[in-house]
Structures are given as C-alpha cells and as structure tokens.
Amino acid sequence: MRKATPFALTVMASLLLTGCDWTVINPSGYVASQQSRLVIFSVAIMLLIIVPVICATFYYAWKYRESANAEYDPDFHHSNKLELLIWGAPVAIIIVLATVTWGSSHLLDPYRPLTRIDSDTRIAGVEENLGAVKRLTAVVLDPDRADDAQAVDVKPLRVEVAALDWKWLFIYPDYGIATINELAAPVNVPIEFRLTSVSTMNSFSVPALAGQIYAMPGMQTQLHAVINEPGTYRGFSANYTGWGFSQMHFEFKALTDAGFEEWINGVRSASQTLDRATFVELDQPDQPNERGFMEYFGTRYYASVEPDLFHAILNRCTRPGMMCMDEMMHIDVAGGGGIDSLDNYKRLRYDSRRSMQTQLDLVKYSGIIPGDLCTTETVARDLTTPARVTLRDDVQRLQEVAPQRVSSADTAAPLAL
Numbered sequence: 501m502r503k504a505t506p507f508a509l510t511v512m513a514s515l516l517l518t519g520c521d522w523t524v525i526n527p528s529g530y531v532a533s534q535q536s537r538l539v540i541f542s543v544a545i546m547l548l549i550i551v552p553v554i555c556a557t558f559y560y561a562w563k564y565r566e567s568a569n570a571e572y573d574p575d576f577h578h579s580n581k582l583e584l585l586i587w588g589a590p591v592a593i594i595i596v597l598a599t600v601t602w603g604s605s606h607l608l609d610p611y612r613p614l615t616r617i618d619s620d621t622r623i624a625g626v627e628e629n630l631g632a633v634k635r636l637t638a639v640v641l642d643p644d645r646a647d648d649a650q651a652v653d654v655k656p657l658r659v660e661v662a663a664l665d666w667k668w669l670f671i672y673p674d675y676g677i678a679t680i681n682e683l684a685a686p687v688n689v690p691i692e693f694r695l696t697s698v699s700t701m702n703s704f705s706v707p708a709l710a711g712q713i714y715a716m717p718g719m720q721t722q723l724h725a726v727i728n729e730p731g732t733y734r735g736f737s738a739n740y741t742g743w744g745f746s747q748m749h750f751e752f753k754a755l756t757d758a759g760f761e762e763w764i765n766g767v768r769s770a771s772q773t774l775d776r777a778t779f780v781e782l783d784q785p786d787q788p789n790e791r792g793f794m795e796y797f798g799t800r801y802y803a804s805v806e807p808d809l810f811h812a813i814l815n816r817c818t819r820p821g822m823m824c825m826d827e828m829m830h831i832d833v834a835g836g837g838g839i840d841s842l843d844n845y846k847r848l849r850y851d852s853r854r855s856m857q858t859q860l861d862l863v864k865y866s867g868i869i870p871g872d873l874c875t876t877e878t879v880a881r882d883l884t885t886p887a888r889v890t891l892r893d894d895v896q897r898l899q900e901v902a903p904q905r906v907s908s909a910d911t912a913a914p915l916a917l
C-alpha cells in the first residue's frame with residue numbers, strides 16, 4: 501500500500517494539470533508564440549546550471565556521508581578545472597541570455613510594426629533589417645522562420661482602446677463603430693492598438709495574442725500583434741485597479757474575413773451611438789449590487805462614434821469646457837498665454853472624480869478654495885463669464901458653506917492663479 505501511494509499521487513497530480521490553461525505556453529498569435537519560445541529557451545538555458553548543481557549536491561552528500569569512509573584531503577585548496585567550470589559555465593550562459601534578451605527586446609518591441617504574419621508569410625513593403633544579433637535571436641524565437649517567405653499585401657486593422665472603471669472600450673476608427681468588453685479581429689491580419697486609460701493605470705492583456713501592455717491616463721501606448729487561429733479568447737486587466745478589477749475582462753474573437761464582416765454589420769445594426777455625452781455617462785465607476793459585489797458591466801455595441809473621441813479621451817477633454825492637454829502643451833511651448841490665460845484655468849479640470857462634496861470638504865477642512873464647483877450647471881458660465889467674476893461668486897458661495905475657514909483675506913489667493 502505504501503509503495504502505491506507515490507504512484508497514486510503522481511497520477512492525481514497529472515490529472516489536475518490537465519485542467520490547466522496552457523495559453524501562455526501554446527498561444528494562437530505569432531507574437532505570443534515567439535514570446536512563449538523565449539520563455540522556454542530562457543528556462544532551458546538556466547536549467548543547464550540548476551540541474552547539475554542539484555545533482556552534484558545530492559551526489560556529494562551521498563559520497564561524503566558519515567558511513568561512506570570517503571577519501572579526505574585536508575591539503576586541497578585549488579583546482580583550475582573546477583575554477584573553469586564554476587566560473588566559465590555561468591559566464592557563458594549569461595552571454596547567451598544577454599544576447600537573446602537584447603535581440604528579442606527589439607524584435608518583440610510592442611511599438612515595432614509587424615514584418616511577418618507567421619513563419620512563412622511576410623508583409624509586403626515592410627523591411628526587416630535584421631543584424632547579426634537579431635538574426636541569431638530570430639532562430640531562437642522562430643525556428644521555422646523561412647528566409648524566402650511569400651509576401652502578402654495586407655492593411656492593418658486599427659483599434660483604439662480606452663480603459664475605464666471597470667470596463668474596456670474598443671473603437672474601430674476605420675469602421676466608425678465601438679464596443680464595450682468585446683474585441684474582434686480577422687485572422688492573419690496585423691492589428692495596431694493604440695491604448696490609453698481614463699482614470700487609473702491599467703494593463704491590457706490577451707495572452708493568446710501578445711504580451712500585456714500598460715494603459716495610462718494622458719498617455720498613449722502601442723501594441724502590434726496578429727492572431728493566426730480562429731477562436732474566442734480571454735482578455736483582461738493584468739493590473740489591479742480597485743474594487744471592480746475582477747470584473748474587468750472581455751472576449752477577443754478571432755474570426756475569418758467573412759465572419760469579421762458579419763460581426764461589423766452586427767455592430768452597425770445597433771441602436772446606440774457613442775458621442776461625448778454618452779462617454780461621460782460611461783465614465784462612471786460601476787456600482788455594486790445589493791449584496792455589495794461589483795457585477796460584470798456586460799457587452800455593448802455602438803453603431804457610430806463621434807469623430808476624434810479617442811483624441812479627446814487621450815487628452816482628457818471629453819467633458820464640455822475642458823481644455824485638451826495637447827492644446828495646453830502648445831500654449832506652454834509658445835511661451836504661455838500671459839495674463840490673458842487667466843480665463844483658461846477653469847478648463848484645466850482633469851480629475852473627473854472631483855465631486856461638489858469633495859470640493860466643499862476641501863474648503864471646510866483645509867481652507868483651500870477651488871476655482872469653481874465642478875458641476876454641469878457651471879459649464880456654460882465657465883465659457884462665457886470672465887474668470888475674475890466667477891471667482892468672486894465662487895468665494896461668496898463657499899463662504900456660506902464654510903465661513904469658519906474662509907475669510908475675506910482669502911479672496912485674493914485665487915485671483916493670483
């Protein structure tokens with residue numbers, strides 16, 4: 501019975517492993533496949549040191565056990581052969597890993613446009629320009645790579661991605677449509693992602709397609725990838741972002757050309773459109789259910805999208821009256837707007853989570869007076885009334901709310917902004 505126990509445990513462990521998702525090791529996209537081979541190669545190279553060291557540990561522990569009566573040489577102090585082995589092998593492995601790491605960092609750079617769709621197909625009009633190190637690395641990443649690969653003329657699919665709390669927005673600028681929590685693409689077609697975030701730093705990850713890429717507010721990142729096998733794959737946020745993080749996932753559908761066209765037509769038949777007003781409604785943290793748990797937002801289709809909406813999301817100016825970050829940077833590069841720019845400060849509210857109550861608490865407990873109460877009723881007045889007038893009105897209103905912390909002497913402070 502005791503002899504059968506290890507065998508039974510081995511069988512049970514093997515059965516449990518059959519339920520594991522091996523997507524990272526066996527993905528369906530060309531970029532992810534190269535990343536998988538890089539991981540396997542790195543582990544195999546490191547095992548060349550780890551396995552012999554472990555074996556030597558057990559061997560010498562057995563050889564010099566107390567009852568072995570092994571030979572003992574108290575005068576031994578140096579061996580050139582041992583020094584060569586102990587230092588030479590790790591140095592050689594480090595050189596190999598460094599070479600492959602440097603080459604793969606360039607070949608698998610998410611900002612680098614794809615040059616191939618798979619091992620046997622390259623994209624026409626795109627030069628690879630591989631040096632000696634990159635060619636050596638390419639052998640590791642793609643052993644089946646063909647030097648005489650056929651060239652195909654294919655137009656990349658552009659997708660604009662925005663991470664919200666807690667859902668994913670996908671905009672297809674070439675088709676004028678958008679979706680929530682559902683991404684689709686035709687197989688063997690390069691995909692160009694442009695990513696940003698609305699609130700917190702996030703991480704876009706589809707293990708079957710390519711490695712994760714961060715999405716950050718006010719910044720744009722890029723990811724180039726391609727999917728080679730039809731199917732439905734899981735995508736999710738790989739960076740903790742708060743309460744609803746566990747519900748921030750989506751489906752990635754890899755379709756045939758005909759299937760993708762059918763999917764596009766299905767989205768276009770939706771009744772909803774995505775403009776700035778609709779986006780402002782979406783840009784709200786999902787609410788918990790009656791049990792206190794955050795629920796999955798679900799999937800939505802938008803038949804049309806307001807032009808340049810992604811530009812507004814990226815530059816944090818989707819709400820009325822807000823100055824876009826690129827406009828502000830242009831003013832700064834030009835040397836600033838001088839005193840005339842005083843009326844611009846109200847357009848520089850980028851914290852959409854800053855509620856009226858938050859601003860009132862700010863005055864009550866710190867004495868700091870914000871420029872205005874951030875409500876929809878103040879938008880029209882912000883754009884038409886000079887800043888000095890609205891500032892005086894704001895101070896008067898805030899004095900009524902927190903007179904113990906706001907004195908008449910404070911009125912001069914905001915005017916200096």
